[in-house]
Amino acid sequence: MSQPQEENKSENGPTTQSYEFRQPPPPNPQLYDRQISTVLATTLTPEQVVIYEEFPEILTKSKEDLEDLLSNDVCFDSFFESIERIRHTLAVRDEMRVGNETSAKETLSQENELNQLRQHVQEQENALIKLNSTIQEKLKLQQNALQRFSPSVLLTKLKSGVQQSDELSEQMASSFLSGELETDQFIKHFREIRKVFHLRNAKVEIVKNKPGILDDSIREELRKLGHGSVTFDPKYSRGIGLLTLQNPERHNALSGKMMAELSDIVDKLENIVKFDTNGNLNNVNIVNELDKENNLIGIIVTGSRNTFCSGLDLSVAKDHILTPENGKKMSLLMQDTLFRFGQLPLISVAAVEGHALGGGAELVTACDFRCISETSKIRFVQVKMSVIPGWGGGKRLIDIVGGVNALKIMGTSDPITAQNGLELGFVDVIAPHGECVNRAREFLNRYVYFSERDERKGGNGNDDNINENKKINSVKAVRGLKLLISRTKNSEEYKNFLLYEHELFGSLWGQKENVDAVLKTRK
Numbered sequence: 001m002s003q004p005q006e007e008n009k010s011e012n013g014p015t016t017q018s019y020e021f022r023q024p025p026p027p028n029p030q031l032y033d034r035q036i037s038t039v040l041a042t043t044l045t046p047e048q049v050v051i052y053e054e055f056p057e058i059l060t061k062s063k064e065d066l067e068d069l070l071s072n073d074v075c076f077d078s079f080f081e082s083i084e085r086i087r088h089t090l091a092v093r094d095e096m097r098v099g100n101e102t103s104a105k106e107t108l109s110q111e112n113e114l115n116q117l118r119q120h121v122q123e124q125e126n127a128l129i130k131l132n133s134t135i136q137e138k139l140k141l142q143q144n145a146l147q148r149f150s151p152s153v154l155l156t157k158l159k160s161g162v163q164q165s166d167e168l169s170e171q172m173a174s175s176f177l178s179g180e181l182e183t184d185q186f187i188k189h190f191r192e193i194r195k196v197f198h199l200r201n202a203k204v205e206i207v208k209n210k211p212g213i214l215d216d217s218i219r220e221e222l223r224k225l226g227h228g229s230v231t232f233d234p235k236y237s238r239g240i241g242l243l244t245l246q247n248p249e250r251h252n253a254l255s256g257k258m259m260a261e262l263s264d265i266v267d268k269l270e271n272i273v274k275f276d277t278n279g280n281l282n283n284v285n286i287v288n289e290l291d292k293e294n295n296l297i298g299i300i301v302t303g304s305r306n307t308f309c310s311g312l313d314l315s316v317a318k319d320h321i322l323t324p325e326n327g328k329k330m331s332l333l334m335q336d337t338l339f340r341f342g343q344l345p346l347i348s349v350a351a352v353e354g355h356a357l358g359g360g361a362e363l364v365t366a367c368d369f370r371c372i373s374e375t376s377k378i379r380f381v382q383v384k385m386s387v388i389p390g391w392g393g394g395k396r397l398i399d400i401v402g403g404v405n406a407l408k409i410m411g412t413s414d415p416i417t418a419q420n421g422l423e424l425g426f427v428d429v430i431a432p433h434g435e436c437v438n439r440a441r442e443f444l445n446r447y448v449y450f451s452e453r454d455e456r457k458g459g460n461g462n463d464d465n466i467n468e469n470k471k472i473n474s475v476k477a478v479r480g481l482k483l484l485i486s487r488t489k490n491s492e493e494y495k496n497f498l499l500y501e502h503e504l505f506g507s508l509w510g511q512k513e514n515v516d517a518v519l520k521t522r523k
């Protein structure tokens, strides 16, 4: 008779490994031979044959014995359990039961430890979430703190320190001259103050010449060049300001004076929003010079006399901005101005009547949206001037229409019109001639007013019959949205791209081909 395999028991009794299923020993050959199976097969049903084949021990019983077994459960169980195969199976079953009990006890004994571990993991996770939120808050505070120490802010503070020292020494001199101050006191303090003035002034000169920090000197130099003006009406419509290029005799070409005035307006609009020390969008306590009602959320940019802008004023360029150095200064100022314009928390729409050429086309790309008339023409003519865009319009055009379309538009100087502008994704609204500013206002009203009409009737929102008591959108929320979007255009990579465009422009402007082109255009 085959013995059950030797159990590989552990010192704690049978392990679950010892329960690999083992086949029970084969039927006992002595109890069963071929003749019996033939007899059985002729007298029994197939089911009965199976029983006899599985348990041939039954064959050793007489009919009376079998009747006894069937009538007496105790005898039946004892006979059944005396069968080798059954004994073996019962033994395996008992071993497995013992093993299961042991495993169950082992598992239960670890339940407390498991619950403690689970609780510890939960506590760690909560602590991690808390730490993460603290880190986010600290990062926001750090960002706002760093913003206060940006190069341009430090330069401005340094300059105001120079001015304060200068004013203080002036006051001291007049006090001395009026006899209010003793000579030795005056000499002692005046010398100290002038020393601080000169130290601060020297630092301003060092910082000013550091690349990438645009100081006012370029703006002030260009301010002296040419005519025209740039005006801003902060109350053009509720929550919407109107910025207008005014140089109609030259199709609103941008002179140096106008570039400086455009930059001034951007300066004034920049502090329309401030973050409080907790990094919250806090503009309730700021009285902005241009937005006294503190409700501006949109700005329309347009040109006077039904034309937009024919780019750089070539009369000014011919006389003052033909050298590479001056071309770079002009490019730096306009890139800086249009970059900061794009960062304003205001939704901007270019209302383009007539022509937008060269730098005028670049100005159009600096707006978030574009409304053009059925007859407008927007042309990047820079390549005809033997240069590339110098006001940041190349990068912005690529972002709006994609690289391939941008290459076609800038390489061929083909006009963007009402016909192809929508398809290019460059134009958002097409207006009848002379109606661009009105349609731009209607477009922006959807951001100014809470358009229940859109909610109710699926209107297109271009509803000019907005009445003043209509519910208005949260100014801070809409400004917050624009801050979010413009953040995507404020990365180091984005700024480096603009710098690259500026450098490429600077390598072309003022070269013979470019000078000839400018002089040819302006006889």
Ligand SMILES: CC[C@H](C(=O)O)C(=O)SCCNC(=O)CCNC(=O)[C@H](O)C(C)(C)COP(=O)(O)OP(=O)(O)OC[C@H]1O[C@@H](n2cnc3c(N)ncnc32)[C@H](O)[C@@H]1OP(=O)(O)O
Residues within 6 Å of the ligand: 249, 250, 251, 253, 310, 311, 312, 313, 314, 315, 355, 357, 358, 359, 360, 381, 382, 383, 385, 387, 388, 389, 390, 391, 521
């Ligand atoms: C980064 C700089 C950027 C670049 O490099 O590309 C530039 O922006 S460079 C300038 C690119 N702009 C141009 O080349 C536009 C040149 N002007 C024209 O194509 C036409 O003047 C046009 C289409 C704007 C209007 O044509 P139209 O026939 O209707 O009128 P006129 O040409 O007779 O012009 C009327 C009057 O305006 C003067 N004008 C027009 N554009 C400029 C300009 N950009 N700078 C200076 N002056 C301009 C034009 O000289 C006429 O004045 P007048 O005294 O009667 O000669």
